[in-house]
Amino acid sequence: YELTQPPSVSVSPGQTARITCSGDALANQHVYWYQQKPGQAPVLVIYKDSERPSGTPERFSGSSSGTTGTLTISGVQAEDEADFYCQSADNRGTYVFGSGTKVTVL
Amino acid sequence: QVQLVQSGTEVRKPGASVKVSCKASGYTFIAFYIHWVRQAPGQGLEWMGWIYPHSGATKYSKKFQGRVTMTRDTSISTAHMELSSLRSDDTAVYYCARGGAYSGYEIDSWGQGTLVTVSS
Numbered sequence: 001y002e003l004t005q006p007p008s009v010s011v012s013p014g015q016t017a018r019i020t021c022s023g024d025a026l027a028n029q030h031v032y033w034y035q036q037k038p039g040q041a042p043v044l045v046i047y048k049d050s051e052r053p054s055g056t057p058e059r060f061s062g063s064s065s066g067t068t069g070t071l072t073i074s075g076v077q078a079e080d081e082a083d084f085y086c087q088s089a090d091n092r093g094t095y096v097f098g099s100g101t102k103v104t105v106l
Numbered sequence: 107q108v109q110l111v112q113s114g115t116e117v118r119k120p121g122a123s124v125k126v127s128c129k130a131s132g133y134t135f136i137a138f139y140i141h142w143v144r145q146a147p148g149q150g151l152e153w154m155g156w157i158y159p160h161s162g163a164t165k166y167s168k169k170f171q172g173r174v175t176m177t178r179d180t181s182i183s184t185a186h187m188e189l190s191s192l193r194s195d196d197t198a199v200y201y202c203a204r205g206g207a208y209s210g211y212e213i214d215s216w217g218q219g220t221l222v223t224v225s226s
Contacts, residue, residue, distance in 0.1 A: 034213075
């Protein structure tokens with residue numbers, strides 16, 4: 001199965017960025033979000049649709065409805081510029097990543 | 107703290123195999139899944155499969171079934187991923203990563219990545 005993300009999102013500092021992740025599997029499964037900066041390994045920022053791991057800034061939030069999950073970055077900062085990937089898993093343990101969204105802070 | 111330390115850069119010719127290692131520390135190795143994820147240059151993340159160190163059970167992406175083998179050595183808290191019949195499009199950074207402690211389906215810690223280059 002597939003997860004579809006927009007290739008890019010541009011946002012001015014202090015504004016809100018929203019990244020969507022769409023796929024039929026999300027109707028029954030949770031969505032997870034990762035941030036990856038150039039030359040670094042990904043970092044988990046949201047799990048189970050809307051939960052923040054310790055260390056994730058409060059400006060990152062997540063939601064899910066129907067077949068679409070959304071990652072929201074409120075009050076975007078320059079340091080948030082990165083690639084973001086959604087991920088899900090089915091009940092048989094098969095995982096999938098979305099195609100990735102590049103967030104550019106103008 | 108959780109640490110996953112991977113083996114170093116590899117260069118292989120087409121048709122060869124490569125084995126990447128991932129040594130875990132800072133947690134109970136057998137209690138958490140180890141995933142393997144790769145990223146081709148300039149491309150996105152691609153899930154390859156997981157191994158459950160406690161039992162050795164594995165689950166592979168259909169794309170890699172028949173070419174990938176994931177193993178572990180619990181005595182040294184190390185997981186291995188071997189990919190065979192390498193092609194040029196297997197050139198990528200290969201990550202090992204720990205299955206999550208939060209809900210079980212996330213990946214909460216990553217290794218530093220191992221660059222595998224396939225070139226004649």
